[in-house]
Amino acid sequence: MSTRMFSAAMVGVDPRPVNVEVHLGKTNSKFGLVGLPDTAVREAQYRVKAAMASSGYEMPRSEVTVNLAPADLPKAGSAFDLPIALGVLLADGKVSMGHRGLVAVGELALDGRVRPSRGVLAAAMVAAKQGIPCLVPRAAMSEAALVPKVDLFGVDKLSEALRAMEGSVEPTAPPPSGSHASPVQDLADVRGQELARRGLEIAAAGRHHLLMSGPPGMGKTMLAKRLPGILPPLTQTEEMELACVWAAAHRGRPVSIRPFRAPHHTTSVVGLLGGGSGIPVPGDLSLAHHGVLFLDELGEYPANLVDALRQPLEEGTVTITRRGISTTFPCRALVVAATNPCPCGWRNDTVKQCQCSPAAAGRYRRRLSGPLLDRFDVRVFLGRMETEELTGAPGESTAAVRRRVEQARQMQIPRGALNGDLSSSDLDALPWDGGARQVLSYNLDRGNLTGRGYDRVRRVSRTLADLEGCELVTDTHVLEALSFRMSI
Numbered sequence: 478m479s480t481r482m483f484s485a486a487m488v489g490v491d492p493r494p495v496n497v498e499v500h501l502g503k504t505n506s507k508f509g510l511v512g513l514p515d516t517a518v519r520e521a522q523y524r525v526k527a528a529m530a531s532s533g534y535e536m537p538r539s540e541v542t543v544n545l546a547p548a549d550l551p552k553a554g555s556a557f558d559l560p561i562a563l564g565v566l567l568a569d570g571k572v573s574m575g576h577r578g579l580v581a582v583g584e585l586a587l588d589g590r591v592r593p594s595r596g597v598l599a600a601a602m603v604a605a606k607q608g609i610p611c612l613v614p615r616a617a618m619s620e621a622a623l624v625p626k627v628d629l630f631g632v633d634k635l636s637e638a639l640r641a642m643e644g645s646v647e648p649t650a651p652p653p654s655g656s657h658a659s660p661v662q663d664l665a666d667v668r669g670q671e672l673a674r675r676g677l678e679i680a681a682a683g684r685h686h687l688l689m690s691g692p693p694g695m696g697k698t699m700l701a702k703r704l705p706g707i708l709p710p711l712t713q714t715e716e717m718e719l720a721c722v723w724a725a726a727h728r729g730r731p732v733s734i735r736p737f738r739a740p741h742h743t744t745s746v747v748g749l750l751g752g753g754s755g756i757p758v759p760g761d762l763s764l765a766h767h768g769v770l771f772l773d774e775l776g777e778y779p780a781n782l783v784d785a786l787r788q789p790l791e792e793g794t795v796t797i798t799r800r801g802i803s804t805t806f807p808c809r810a811l812v813v814a815a816t817n818p819c820p821c822g823w824r825n826d827t828v829k830q831c832q833c834s835p836a837a838a839g840r841y842r843r844r845l846s847g848p849l850l851d852r853f854d855v856r857v858f859l860g861r862m863e864t865e866e867l868t869g870a871p872g873e874s875t876a877a878v879r880r881r882v883e884q885a886r887q888m889q890i891p892r893g894a895l896n897g898d899l900s901s902s903d904l905d906a907l908p909w910d911g912g913a914r915q916v917l918s919y920n921l922d923r924g925n926l927t928g929r930g931y932d933r934v935r936r937v938s939r940t941l942a943d944l945e946g947c948e949l950v951t952d953t954h955v956l957e958a959l960s961f962r963m964s965i
Contacts, residue, residue, distance in 0.1 A: 480568040482560040483580040483609070484545075485599040486552060488756060489804030490721040492599035494580075494607070495545055497557060499564035502540035510561075512545030515553045521585075524555070525562045528585035532635045537569045551756055551802065554727075556596035559583035559612070562635060563642055575644020578609035589635045593617040598724040601627055610648065612641055622651035623720050661706035664878055665871040669862040670696050676857040676961060678878055681707045682885040683896035683940030685933075686790065686812040686852055688775070691859030692829070693822045697815035701771045704813060705735045706875040708769075709883045715767045722766050722806060726758045736768035738810075742777040746785055750795050757797035757804045762789060765810035775816040780844050786812070790852045793898070809898075814853070816845070827861050854897065854933045855961045885943035896940045904935045912952030913938065920959065934958045 482497040508522045526536045543561055545552050560581040566572045580603050584594040597617040601624035604611035613621045615631035622629065630641040631649040640646050667674065673689060677700050680687040689697045711719065711734070719736065738761040740749055747753065751760035762770055775783065789795040789808050796805045818824040819838040824831040831838070850856075889895050892903060917934065920926045926934060935950075937958035942950045 480564055482564040482567070483578055483603070483607070484557055484560040484582055485580060485596055485603040486550065486556075486756075487596060487599040487721070487725050488550070488802070489806060490718070490725050490759075491804075492602040492721075493550060494603045495547075495550070495552065495557070497560040497564050498544040498546060499561070499568045500542045500544075501537055501568050502542065504540040505538055507540040508536075508543075509541070510543045510545070512543075512548045513551045514545060515551065517555050518545070518552050518557055521555065521558050521561055524558050524585045524587065525565065527587040528558070528589045528635050529562060529566070531587065531589040532639075534566060534571055537565065541565060553756060554595045555584035555592075556582040556594040556600075558585040558594075559591060559635070559638060563638060566639065567642075572639050573643055575642065576610055578607065579612055579642055580604040580607070580609060581612040581638070581642075583612070583614045583632070583638075585635060591615075591632050591634060591638060595724070595727045597621050598623065598720055601629065604628075610641075612638055615649070618649065619652050620720070620724070623717060661875055662703050664700075664703045664707065664875040665873065667696050667699050667703065667872055668869065669872075670700070670859055673697075673700055673857045673859050674872065674878075676855045677704055678707065678882065678944070679937060679940055679961070680704070680811060680813070680855050681878075681882045682944055683854075683889070683936060684809070684811050685854035685897045685937055685940065687814070688850070688853035688856045689813070689815045689859055690818055690856070692824075692826050692861065693817065695859040695861065697859055698771075698773060701739075701769070701773070701813045701815060702737070703875060704769050704811070705737050707879045707882050708735050708811075709879070709886055711735060711767060718807060719767050722759050722763050725804075725806070726764060728764075736765050737771065738762075738765040738768070739771040739773060742772075742774050744782070746782060749782060750785060750789065751797045751806055752799060754799070756802060757799045757806075759806040760795075762786070762795060762808045762810060763806040766807050768810060770810040770812045772812065772814040775814040776820075776841050776844050778844070780846070783844070783849055784846055787849055787852060811897075812853075818842075818858075825858075825860075851927065851929055851933075854937050856963065857961065881944055884946070885940065888943045888946070896936045896943070899936055899939070901932055904932060904939070907939060908949045910949050910951050913950050913955045916952045916955045916959070925959075926962075930962060934962060937961060 479500045484495045486493050580600045582596045582600040584592040591614045593614045593616045597613050597620045601611050601621040605624050605627040610628040612630045615633050618631040628648040632638045740761045749760045793809045819833045821832045823829040938950050938954040941954040
């Protein structure tokens with residue numbers, strides 16, 4: 478006898494349906510599993526047999542063949558334990574199906590308990606698309622509940638899953654969706670550095686990449702860590718996209734906050750951009766999607782690693798190919814980088830003298846290629862502060878800056894994209910006064926701007942106008958945008 482259950486797998490950020498087909502033959506005591514399974518999937522037969530025995534059922538005394546289709550899609554993890562067990566019992570006639578279909582995921586413990594596993598979000602999305610219920614571990618209900626309009630059954634044991642499959646219990650109520658956001662570090666903690674604070678606000682308002690340079694201890698890291706606090710809350714669409722990225726990395730996101738990722742400079746290309754030996758998983762750049770990627774000590778990163786960021790930063794996506802599987806991950810992250818001006822950190826300082834030789838300082842700066850620096854719309858130098866700045870009144874609070882950022886982003890909604898993502902044609906269609914066009918032409922004619930730099934200055938100028946609530950971009954906005962493009 479043959480039967481079929483439904484499950485799901487996440488390939489990149491795309492949920493893929495997986496058919497769990499079970500056939501019972503005549504040969505005794507054999508179990509075969511096909512469909513490009515990895516080691517964890519192949520070991521499912523032992524977990525399934527023990528869990529069934531602990532729940533009062535025996536493995537059929539016949540040849541059991543399980544096919545995970547499509548057969549050319551690699552399968553990984555323990556999420557197929559539960560649908561395999563349900564399919565075997567259904568094919569053996571021990572239970573009946575009370576629904577026209579059912580999507581199930583979950584790892585089985587030897588005592589019959591159902592543990593959380595990868596693929597929960599993918600299963601809920603597949604179930605919603607097919608219009609059938611979804612059966613998930615109860616501990617993973619919050620992840621599955623991100624998908625609207627799907628009947629969810631949260632179970633703790635295989636016996637509960639069987640009752641849900643037979644239709645003898647009602648769908649499980651989703652958990653309350655209360656906010657569990659972590660406390661935000663207040664921007665008021667940063668004293669002085671008004672130019673850097675201004676650059677931070679501009680970066681947040683238009684999603685412009687930011688590069689900060691300066692001696693150690695001037696506040697670069699403090700500013701970067703406070704950037705997520707001035708960003709608007711995630712929209713429902715952004716939260717769903719981000720959940721898919723984190724699910725592809727086999728990590729859950731139980732809180733609705735913008736991510737902040739800060740990989741160490743010893744990370745690998747795989748760790749930063751994504752990859753892996755099986756189905757590719759996203760790296761820190763994609764895990765920071767709709768959030769902040771902070772690259773501290775940018776000058777210490779290997780040149781090949783930072784140069785690998787150039788294309789993803791420009792396109793907003795990164796494509797990884799492994800073993801014939803090509804996946805594309807979104808990476809619309811706001812990239813903030815911090816670097817010292819030289820190996821010792823004190824070049825151009827007003828008090829301490831730089832100890833680096835000209836050759837060493839030159840080698841350090843050459844690690845940051847011109848094309849990479851051109852990707853940073855806003856560049857600021859953080860110099861030494863006066864005593865009055867450090868001991869004076871606190872700076873403007875995170876809440877006050879966030880209100881201006883949110884108002885500026887509201888002006889960008891009719892354009893269909895944030896200013897940092899506008900195309901050349903989009904920028905051409907926006908209103909510019911004669912003075913603004915004249916300043917831009919002057920700097921183009923004298924080689925102060927490349928073609929890419931021309932568009933980036935226009936994007937920052939538009940953001941500066943939005944922060945002031947102006948529909949028209951003036952020469953004042955362009956001149957300020959140009960000041961943030963100066964070499965640091």
